[in-house]
Every structure is written in structure tokens, then in C-alpha cells.
Amino acid sequence: MPRRSASPTITQVAEAAGVSRATVSRVLNGSTRVDPGIAIRVREAAGTLRYRPNLTARNLSTGRTLTIALVIPDLGNPMFQVILRGISRAAEADGYSVLVAEVASPEREAAIAREARRQCDAVVLVSPRMDDQVLDELVEQISPVVLVNRRTTDPRFASVGIDYAAGMKQLVEHLVGFGHRDLLYASGPPRSVANRERLTALHALVDADPALTLRSIRCGSGLADGYRVAAEVLDSGATAVLAFNDLVAHGLLTRMHELGVDVPRDLSLTGFDGIELSRVLNPHMTTVGQEELDAGTVAWTLLRRRIQRSDAQGRPEQDDARDDVLLEPQIIIGDSTGPVTSR
Amino acid sequence: MPRRSASPTITQVAEAAGVSRATVSRVLNGSTRVDPGIAIRVREAAGTLRYRPNLTARNLSTGRTLTIALVIPDLGNPMFQVILRGISRAAEADGYSVLVAEVASPEREAAIAREARRQCDAVVLVSPRMDDQVLDELVEQISPVVLVNRRTTDPRFASVGIDYAAGMKQLVEHLVGFGHRDLLYASGPPRSVANRERLTALHALVDADPALTLRSIRCGSGLADGYRVAAEVLDSGATAVLAFNDLVAHGLLTRMHELGVDVPRDLSLTGFDGIELSRVLNPHMTTVGQEELDAGTVAWTLLRRRIQRSDAQGRPEQDDARDDVLLEPQIIIGDSTGPVTSR
């Protein structure tokens, strides 16, 4: 039975052009060492047959897939979407495709990453929640890899992230400048490394200034989480609340509004991440974020270099110097923060 | 020179277990026709060697990749993120991976889809902007395919989308119930099919009721677009504005607030899509959206069936009955709409 319009193979192109498959391959892959006349014949044959090389076969032969995997905790979070977008655009510009793998539950994180690596040349781990030890071992296995928003204890591994401590410093100084002394942190997911680092940074800042007080409450990472804890925030009596991220801040803000609490008159509020929403919605949210370069783009730069290295593994070229980019966030001052007033 | 920790091949497992590669393949792929004792030996060998089949080789051999491509116009839009998330989760549950391809410019849409199809078993086209004719031809080439938010003129092609007309009907009836007669549509991207269909639906509704007036202004699809056209909206004197989507509505809302316009007292405002933001931010936005089933999940259901069909292409089984799912949106009544007041 005749396969209906099975796509042509390199063999058919070779026959049509009256040359060998190797020659077809050379022409189509831009090898200069080929007779111009033959090249034209081959291209014509390929054109009329509408030949497209089978990528799977090529991948098997070359050992490369020109695909990278992005392992991401939550496709619903705007932060991660920005990273996905950045890395997708950068990678595609270099001819690489992006496979997306969402981590359903933190326990499956390592397994998913390993699985993803089997069909890709490299992987980007975004905000992995696993332990340092597990992470170190994993990274070694699935290398080349770049970590986003997380570093490891092993200095060999590349990473890119925001300097959370610097960001928190800017926020706290901003609040302190407004006279706030009694701070509250609405914390993110307990397993989130970003959350732990932000909290640690806050503690360090507050410890350095005896006038300051810091408390924290459990919250979460989404709009609904902020909304939910609003009352608890009020009960605390703090004059300023630093939310784990922008979504939480917006959730809080919404609920405050409903409760008749005026932000920033009654309470100052800051976010983190600098998502678009924070700059457009009313009132504009005070937050910190990275402006020019997004982590996704940087991650691709780092990753590409490592892919090339491991391609040219003939000479290991022990130049695995640590690539560790720490992006400096900028404070974005909105209307959600203001001077302390007696209430 | 010794490859450092090259991953083991099926041949090495076969040697370690003292069997042929074929047997290893059978055991690992769950063929029942294999001696239990041998099966155990093979599994042990595979286990100690930490053997993982090379997927590229398997793909070449089987002709399947267990990967699908999602071709999406804009990774920044929450609507599309929901679709990506839905399809990603559904596909992964069935052992399929998802490749994401963002369409940089509408002209490259078809090319990108074709390219994506080369490394995948099927593709999901989300809100394609190309002409019907181009689309029809493309779909035939890259089949199996499912269209999201777009139908074709060819009844053979599967699609899933929201019933925009039904959604608009609910919004308009809601507004009319509040006494609004003078409506304004803040339109989306001109090439967007969703935009055209929403506008068409609006026209039909307004034409059916002589009391109603409809005007429309050019706007866009993002927060900033809504923000930008706020003044123009006010100048129109309309009492109710239907925004192309929720983002536009939020942008409008923000700017209205800044301009001292009270929503909904001075102006009623509706969105479209029902993104999470609309239900959490203040005031809650009146919009329409799909609640239970998201388009991504449905798309996977449709696509899986078609993949199976084309796998079993021995008997074409001309059961390509049209799969055309039209999801019924529900109105979500928020605080952004209210009765007409004299202003």
C-alpha cells in the first residue's frame, strides 16, 4: 500500500540529483567543499521534493538535539513566565528549541530533570526546591546545566539569579526612610529557597539596626495567599509589610482596600520581583526588580557556552570557571509605601 | 581515550545479562513473552548499570517522539499561560513532553509550526493569526493538529475554543440590564481572530436591539494598551466599555482611577477571559471565562485521539469526524459594572 505523501528521505534526494547521500548532506549542511553545479542540482532536487531532513535521525547521528529543557516549578507564576519567555526567545535565536517541564510536586523535581535531560542537550533548573546535596548530585548528572534563582555549594555549577539581599536592603532602607521601625514579612512557601534567602537577608538587615523589629507570618506565593492573610497582617500592628513577592502584595492590597485600610496611609506595603502588574495597577506597588536583562536571557548565554564546551569535549579545557551571575535589582518606588502616620 | 561515564547502551546491558539486545528491549518494554528468570537478570543488569534507553535512538526506530509542540503567539499573556499549563499537565500525565514555540512575528507563524512539527508527533496551534487559506494548507501538512481559539473552513480539523459570541451576549445583556445603551468596544489586535469574532458578535447583538449603539476604538491586548486609551474612552461619552480582554480592562481601570473616574458609577467596564487577576483585584472585574475545563486540557484530549489514529494508520478508519469543542463561558459579575447614572 502506498504511504500517502511520506516525507522524502535523503536517499530519494540523492537519487533525484544523481549523487550520493553524503553529498546531499554536505550541500544541505553548508559544507564549502562541494562543486557548485552539483550543489545546485541537489538543491533543486531537494526543493521539488520538498525535502526536510528528519531531525530524529540527525540527532541520533550527531548526538545533539538542539533542544534544551526548562524545568520550572509553576507555570502559573508571572515570574517564571518571564524567565520562560526570555530563555525561549534567546535560545530560538540560536536555533535551539525549548522543552518545558513543570514540576508537579517538589519530590519529583530531580526525576523530572533527569528525564528531561534525556531528550535535550542541556537543562535549565528554575528555582529548584531540593536539598543542596540532592541538587549537587543531580547537576553533575544532567550537566550542562544552569541554575536560575539558586546556587549550589559546588562552585563548578553555573547560575544566575537576583541578588535578593541587595533588593531587600533597598526596600528596607526605603521603608526606614519613611520612619517605619516595625516590619512584618509575609513569607513565601517554606521550601522556596527564594523565601529563605529573603528572610535571611531581612534578619541581617534588622539585626544591624537595633531600632528595627521584624516579625514574619506564613503566607504563600499567590494572590489568594496575600488576600487571605490580610487580617493577620493588620492584627500584628506593624506599620510596614514586606510581601514575599508581588502577587502576594497585590492580594494583600486588594483585601486591605476591602477592609477599609488605606495603603500607604495606614500601612506601607512592598512586593518583590517587579512584575508588570506592579507598575500598572493602582496604586503602583513599591517593589524591586531587574530591569534590563532578564534571568532567562542570561541563563541562555551561560548555557550556550557550556553546551559548546561539552560538545568540544576532546580537550576538556578545564575552563569551567564558575559562571555566577548575580543580577542587581532596582527598587521601583510606587504608591504603596509612605511615611508612618499615627493611626 | 576513555569516555568519562558515557551512559550505557542496550548492548552493554545485554552483555552484562548474557542475552541479546532484542531480549533486553523486550523486557524493558514490558513484553510478556519473556522468561521470568531472564527478565530478572536483565532488570538487574539494567539497574546496576543505571541504564536509561537513548530516546533519540528509540524515536528513530519507532517513528514517534512522544513530544508535542505548542505554537503560541505570546508567552506573556496570562490567557496563553493557562493554555500552556493545561496542555502541559495533561500531556505529561500521558507521558508526552511539550515543546514551546513562541511566534515572534505573525508572518513566521506557519514556518514555525512546520518546523516544530518536524521534531514532534503533533502540534497545537494557539490563536493562529494567519489567513484561513494558509491555515487550511498548513494544518493539512502538520497534522495531527488541534486548533485552539480558532476554527478553519475545513471541517476535518479539530479545534477547541471559547464561544465568544455567547460570552459577549452575556456581557451585553448584563450591561443592558443596568440600563446601558451606549456601548464602546476597546478592540484588540486587528489581526487577532478573537478580536474580530468578538467585534462581530457585538455588532450582531447591537443590531438586534435598535435601542443600542456601538462604537469601537483601537486599543490592543495588554495592560498598557488599556491604560493608554482611557482618555479616548472617556471622550466617547459611552456609559459602558467592553474591553477586548481582561488585561486591557485592568489597564483602563487603573487609568480611570487616576483620572478620578469612578468605576462603575461613572463608567461600567467589562473584560474578557476571566483571568485570575480579575477575580482578586479591586474592584473585581466583570468578565466572562471558562471555569471547569480549560482549553489546554481539552486540546490534549482531542490531540491524543488524533495521534492514536495516525499511529494506527494501517486502517485509516475514516473516523476523522470533526472534533469541534466550543466551551461555554460563564459571566463573572464583579464590581466594575453598575447601573447608569446621570453624570
Next chain:
DNA sequence: CTGTTAGCGCTTTCAA
């Protein structure tokens, strides 16, 4: 510059 020849690692007939 071109063709021949080996594979890449796996699955899958086909015999035994």
C-alpha cells in the same frame, strides 16, 4: 571534490 562505508542505539520482523 565525491562516493563508499560505518555507524548512532534502538525496535522489530523473521527464523530457530
Next chain:
DNA sequence: TTGAAAGCGCTAACAG
């Protein structure tokens, strides 16, 4: 039930 052998479609040594 198992093994031998062919082949998926391509690239890349190596001769010529």
C-alpha cells in the same frame, strides 16, 4: 521464548 539481522535516516570518517 530467544537470537540474528535488518533497518529507522542521517552524518562523518576514510579512501579515491
